[in-house]
Amino acid sequence: MLMKILIVDDSLLDRKLLSRSLTNAGVKNEIIQADSAESAFPLIVANLGYIALMFLDYQMPQMTGVELMEGLVKVPSTADIPIVMVTASASEESRATAYKVNPNLAGYLLKPFKPDQLISIIRPYVKIDA
Amino acid sequence: MPDVSPKPPLTLSGMVQVLCAAVRKLVLLKGGYGFAADPEIVEKKIVQFRQRMRVDGLAKFGVRTAFSAVKFYAGVNELDHDEALGVLIIFVETDHLSRLLWSFDYPRIDEEDEEIILDGCGTLANLIAGYFVKGLCDAGCVHLQMSHFENHINTAVNGINFMPSQEKKYEIRFLLQGNRRITAELSMGHVPMAG
Numbered sequence: 001m002l003m004k005i006l007i008v009d010d011s012l013l014d015r016k017l018l019s020r021s022l023t024n025a026g027v028k029n030e031i032i033q034a035d036s037a038e039s040a041f042p043l044i045v046a047n048l049g050y051i052a053l054m055f056l057d058y059q060m061p062q063m064t065g066v067e068l069m070e071g072l073v074k075v076p077s078t079a080d081i082p083i084v085m086v087t088a089s090a091s092e093e094s095r096a097t098a099y100k101v102n103p104n105l106a107g108y109l110l111k112p113f114k115p116d117q118l119i120s121i122i123r124p125y126v127k128i129d130a
Numbered sequence: 131m132p133d134v135s136p137k138p139p140l141t142l143s144g145m146v147q148v149l150c151a152a153v154r155k156l157v158l159l160k161g162g163y164g165f166a167a168d169p170e171i172v173e174k175k176i177v178q179f180r181q182r183m184r185v186d187g188l189a190k191f192g193v194r195t196a197f198s199a200v201k202f203y204a205g206v207n208e209l210d211h212d213e214a215l216g217v218l219i220i221f222v223e224t225d226h227l228s229r230l231l232w233s234f235d236y237p238r239i240d241e242e243d244e245e246i247i248l249d250g251c252g253t254l255a256n257l258i259a260g261y262f263v264k265g266l267c268d269a270g271c272v273h274l275q276m277s278h279f280e281n282h283i284n285t286a287v288n289g290i291n292f293m294p295s296q297e298k299k300y301e302i303r304f305l306l307q308g309n310r311r312i313t314a315e316l317s318m319g320h321v322p323m324a325g
Contacts, residue, residue, distance in 0.1 A: 010278070012246065013253050016237050059256065061278040088260030093273035111257055112160050112234035 003052035004030045005126065008040040008068070009086065010060045014111070018055055018086070018118075025119050026129035029053075037063035044078060051081050053106065053125045058087035058094065070101050082106035082125050086113075137270035137323055145318055146171055146300045148269055149218070152261035153304055153312065160257075161233035163306045170303040176296060176317060182289030183217070183299075183317070187282060190221045190313045194283065196247050197221040198255035199290045201277035202263070204322060209275040216318030217292045218262060220255040224283070226310045227251060244283060252279035258314070271321045293319045 005022060009015045012035070019031050029052055034040035037060055044051065056065040065085060072078040084107040085098045095108050107121035119128065140148070150169050157163040177184040187195035201214040208215070222230065227250050228239045236253070239246045256279050263274050280290070299317035306312065 011253050011256075012249050013231065013236050013239065017235065020237060021235075059276055059278055088256045089276065090260055090264035091267045091273050093267065111260070112236070114235065 002028075002030055002050075003126070004032050004047055004050055006032050006034065006040065006043060006047070006051050006054045008034045008037060008054065008060075008065065009057035010035050011057070014057065014086070021113075021115055021118050022122070025115060025122070027122065027126050028129060029126055036060060037065065037068035040068060044072070044081075048077055053122060054081050054083045055086050055109070056083050058085055058089060058098070066098060066101055069098070073102050073104075080104075084109055084121055086111060139323055140266070140269055140271060140321060142298070142300065142316070142318055143171075144269070145266065145321070146302060146316060148265040149258075149262050149314060149316055150302060150304075152265045153258055153302075153314070155265075156257055156261045157230075157233075157304075157306060157312075161230070163230075163233060163308075163310070166305045166307050166309070170305075172301045172303075174299050174301050174315075176292070176299050178294070179289050181294045183292045185219060185282075185286045185290050185315070186284075187221050187286075188284045191223050191311060194224045195221050196224050196227060196251035196281065196283050197286075198248075198252040198279045198281045199286075200255050200259040200279050201291065202259075202274040202318065202321075203277070204272060204274065206275055209277065212291075214277070214291065214293055215274065215321060216296070216316065217290060218255070218259055219290065219315040220251065220258055221313040221315075222251055222254060223311060227254070229308075230254065230306075230310060230312075247283065248281035252281045254312075255279050266321065267324070270323050272324050274321065292317050295319065 088111045187197040203209040
């Protein structure tokens with residue numbers, strides 16, 4: 001099975017933007033999506049070991065992205081999934097909270113982002129065909 | 131010696147200035163839009179209905195209008211108990227939403243699709259709220275937690291949840307280049323200062 005990229009964001013537009021940006025950047029991995037932290041769980045379980053990278057929205061109704069990440073880092077089988085936190089919150093406190101919950105955070109992407117910012121974050125984790 | 135004395139608390143009108151700066155930073159630096167005029171700021175009395183704020187989007191521009199509300203909380207505990215300090219509501223003409231979002235590199239949206247319009251307006255409100263919270267932090271306030279966005283078109287039948295002790299709000303009208311308009315309403319109680 002080819003490694004996949006999981007996008008977890010309640011905003012359809014933000015999921016579309018990320019998905020399109022990844023494709024435009026030359027990423028060939030299959031992109032799977034969840035519109036809430038709760039609906040991400042079965043996707044993560046079904047794809048254990050095959051998630052190359054996860055984009056996680058900070059602010060979501062019900063369970064937030066930080067709360068989902070807090071759960072994932074505690075479970076050995078999911079602790080190593082590289083997670084990029086995606087947020088509109090530009091404050092240092094939000095960033096610090098995310099890194100405190102997951103010191104191995106793969107990246108912190110501020111909305112609205114530019115393609116070069118996205119590429120520099122994903123480059124260590126996925127193959128990019130220029 | 132650097133001045134380490136605590137900063138004075140921000141008044142609501144001070145927060146309005148922070149909001150104006152946040153919108154300017156977002157639309158100018160990230161979206162490439164200029165302003166056609168300085169923001170117009172109007173103080174208004176909050177009209178309540180069953181302890182919720184009456185909000186009429188249609189009255190803002192006289193055309194189909196989407197609006198989204200983001201609430202702010204002093205901390206995670208307050209967020210969990212929905213004890214909001216204030217609320218920011220962003221109004222935008224549905225006909226202009228697609229182009230505004232496109233300036234931030236979002237995909238074009240179908241302006242007839244109500245679901246995607248609501249999602250788009252919420253996305254814009256979320257971006258503005260994020261920059262506003264950062265501005266408040268820079269002004270010495272505690273880091274406010276943000277709610278998920280709540281979206282409507284034209285009117286919120288049941289009103290918008292807010293801090294009922296507040297009696298006034300500010301309406302800020304931004305006129306962007308190309309006659310595109312964003313209007314914001316801000317109501318906020320006392321925001322604690324950091325430290």
